[in-house]
Amino acid sequence: MKKQYVNDSFKEFVSTLPLLEGLCAQDMEALLRVAHHRDYKKGEYIYRQGEDADRLSIIRSGWVRLYRSNLDGEEGVAQLHTKATVLGEPVILPNSQKNFFSAQAISRAQLINIPGAAVREITRRNPVVLSRMMQGLIRKMDDMYVESEHMTLMSAPQRVACLILRLSAHMVGKGGTFTFPYDKSLAAAQLCMKRETLSRALSGLKTYGVEIQASEITIDNFAQLSAFSCARCSLNTECAGARCSSYPVRGGAESCGLIA
Amino acid sequence: MKKQYVNDSFKEFVSTLPLLEGLCAQDMEALLRVAHHRDYKKGEYIYRQGEDADRLSIIRSGWVRLYRSNLDGEEGVAQLHTKATVLGEPVILPNSQKNFFSAQAISRAQLINIPGAAVREITRRNPVVLSRMMQGLIRKMDDMYVESEHMTLMSAPQRVACLILRLSAHMVGKGGTFTFPYDKSLAAAQLCMKRETLSRALSGLKTYGVEIQASEITIDNFAQLSAFSCARCSLNTECAGARCSSYPVRGGAESCGLIA
DNA sequence: CGAGTGGTTGAAGAGTGTCAAACAGTGTGG
DNA sequence: CCACACTGTTTGACACTCTTCAACCACTCG
Numbered sequence: 001m002k003k004q005y006v007n008d009s010f011k012e013f014v015s016t017l018p019l020l021e022g023l024c025a026q027d028m029e030a031l032l033r034v035a036h037h038r039d040y041k042k043g044e045y046i047y048r049q050g051e052d053a054d055r056l057s058i059i060r061s062g063w064v065r066l067y068r069s070n071l072d073g074e075e076g077v078a079q080l081h082t083k084a085t086v087l088g089e090p091v092i093l094p095n096s097q098k099n100f101f102s103a104q105a106i107s108r109a110q111l112i113n114i115p116g117a118a119v120r121e122i123t124r125r126n127p128v129v130l131s132r133m134m135q136g137l138i139r140k141m142d143d144m145y146v147e148s149e150h151m152t153l154m155s156a157p158q159r160v161a162c163l164i165l166r167l168s169a170h171m172v173g174k175g176g177t178f179t180f181p182y183d184k185s186l187a188a189a190q191l192c193m194k195r196e197t198l199s200r201a202l203s204g205l206k207t208y209g210v211e212i213q214a215s216e217i218t219i220d221n222f223a224q225l226s227a228f229s230c231a232r233c234s235l236n237t238e239c240a241g242a243r244c245s246s247y248p249v250r251g252g253a254e255s256c257g258l259i260a
Numbered sequence: 261m262k263k264q265y266v267n268d269s270f271k272e273f274v275s276t277l278p279l280l281e282g283l284c285a286q287d288m289e290a291l292l293r294v295a296h297h298r299d300y301k302k303g304e305y306i307y308r309q310g311e312d313a314d315r316l317s318i319i320r321s322g323w324v325r326l327y328r329s330n331l332d333g334e335e336g337v338a339q340l341h342t343k344a345t346v347l348g349e350p351v352i353l354p355n356s357q358k359n360f361f362s363a364q365a366i367s368r369a370q371l372i373n374i375p376g377a378a379v380r381e382i383t384r385r386n387p388v389v390l391s392r393m394m395q396g397l398i399r400k401m402d403d404m405y406v407e408s409e410h411m412t413l414m415s416a417p418q419r420v421a422c423l424i425l426r427l428s429a430h431m432v433g434k435g436g437t438f439t440f441p442y443d444k445s446l447a448a449a450q451l452c453m454k455r456e457t458l459s460r461a462l463s464g465l466k467t468y469g470v471e472i473q474a475s476e477i478t479i480d481n482f483a484q485l486s487a488f489s490c491a492r493c494s495l496n497t498e499c500a501g502a503r504c505s506s507y508p509v510r511g512g513a514e515s516c517g518l519i520a
Numbered sequence: 521c522g523a524g525t526g527g528t529t530g531a532a533g534a535g536t537g538t539c540a541a542a543c544a545g546t547g548t549g550g
Numbered sequence: 551c552c553a554c555a556c557t558g559t560t561t562g563a564c565a566c567t568c569t570t571c572a573a574c575c576a577c578t579c580g
Contacts, residue, residue: 068494076409093395100402127387135353137397142360144404149336151411152452192412194569199528234328457536459560
C-alpha cells in the first residue's frame, strides 16, 4: 500500500469514529499503529470482486461505488457511499472471505484501511464494536430494501427527486443550490435506470421547481419536491431527504455513518 | 405468547442450529428454558413494522414474508424466507429498536422465538454467535443486491426462471416436478412484478421446457433453463439455482440458513 | 485543434403495468 | 348434492413508461 500518516488529523478522525467509540487507550494505540490512511484517485479500485477480503475500510472523504459485474462485463446496480461509511465488513468473519463487490473510488477519496487481523482482534476484545458494525450492516440492508421498494412503487422522476433530496439533506432553509457530487451516469446506475432516463427525469422536474445547470442543482422548495417524491415511500418522514413535518431518522448523505 | 415445547425435537432443532454451534452446555440449557416454539397459522403476523423489536426468531418450517407498507397500504417488495433463516437481528442492538419490517407467516409456519434479553446475553458471552449472525446478515445483503441486479439486467421471464430454479435447487437429476411453496402473487411481489406478468412469464417458459399445472411446476432440463436464466447474472455458477458446470455456493431455498 | 469523456435530445419499439373480465379451486350452508 | 361466495389465477386489450439506438452538444485535456 501507500504512506501511513500518523498525524493529528488522522488520529483525530479515527479516534472520533462512532464505530470505535469506547476503545481503551491501549487498543486505540495499537489500532493507530496498523491503520493506514490512503488517498485514492478517481477511478482507482479499493478492492475487486472475488479477491480475498483482507481489510476493513472507512471512508474519510469522497465517494466510493460498490458494484458487481457479470461475465460480459455488464454492471447492474451501484451502491454509492461517502463519509463515515464502513466497507468490507466480511473481513471480520473467521473463515476467509472473498469480496462480493468491487469497490472503486469515483471521486478523489480518502480512506482508512485496517488490516483484517487487527479488526478481528479489536472486535474480539471489544464486542461492542462488532455490535456497531452490525448496526451499520442492518442500516445498509434497510437502505437497500428501500431502494428496491422505490423501484416498484415510484416513477423515474420520483426516484430522481428522492435522490437529490437526500443529497441535499444537510441543507437548511426552504430551498437552495448544490453541486452534484458524482457523475450523473453513476447516479443513474445507483437508481437502476439509464443515463438518458435520468437526464429526462431531471429536466422533467422543472415543474416542481428544480433547475439544472450542468452539475448545479437548484431546488426551489424542498417540501414541495418531497410532496411529489415521497408520497408512496414507506419511510415517510423517517428519511433525511423527506422535508415534510418531522425530521431525519435514517438515510441521507450526511447521516449514513455508524451513529449510535 | 403460546405454549413452550421442551420436547426432544425442539431441543434437537435448537441445539443443532449452526448459529448456536459451540454454546456450552450451561448456556444451551439457559437458552432452552427461555426459547419458545410457536406455530403460526397462514396469514398470522410474527411482528409488525414499527413495533418494538423484542425477540429473535428462527424459522423451523414454513414460509415467512418480510415487507413494508406505506401510508396508503401499498406494499413494495417482499422477502420470502424459509427454514433456518434468522429474523429480527436488530434485537441484538443495545438501544431498543423498532421493527423495520412486518413479518407474516404465508403458510403454516413453525418458529423459535428467543427473547431479546436472552439473545443479548448469549451474544455477550459468545461473540462467535454475534459473528455468525453477522455472516447471516451479510448473506442477506448479498442476496438483496443480486435481486436488484436482476431487476436491471434481466427480463421478467428470466427472473421467473431464476426463481423456479432456486426453488428446485435441492432436486437432483436432469429435471423434475415440484410444488410451488407459496402463492404466486407473493412470488410476484418477491420478484417486483405484477401477478399478471408472473403468470404470463411462466407460461412463456414453455419454450424452455417448463410445464405449469396450477402449482405443479415441471422443469424438463435444469441446465437448459439455467442457460436462459443465468446468462447475465453476476453470480454465474456461485448460485444454488444455476445448473451449469460447478455447484452451489450461495442462495437457494435449502441453503439460506447460517451455514458456517 | 482533435480526441475523449460525459451529457443531452429525438424517434421508435419492447416490455410491463393497468383494467376488466372470466376462470378454477375451495369451503359453506341450505 | 348443488348453489353460492370467496380467493387466487389466467387471459385479453390497451396505455404508458422506460429503454434502445443514434446523433449531437459541451467541456476538458493532450
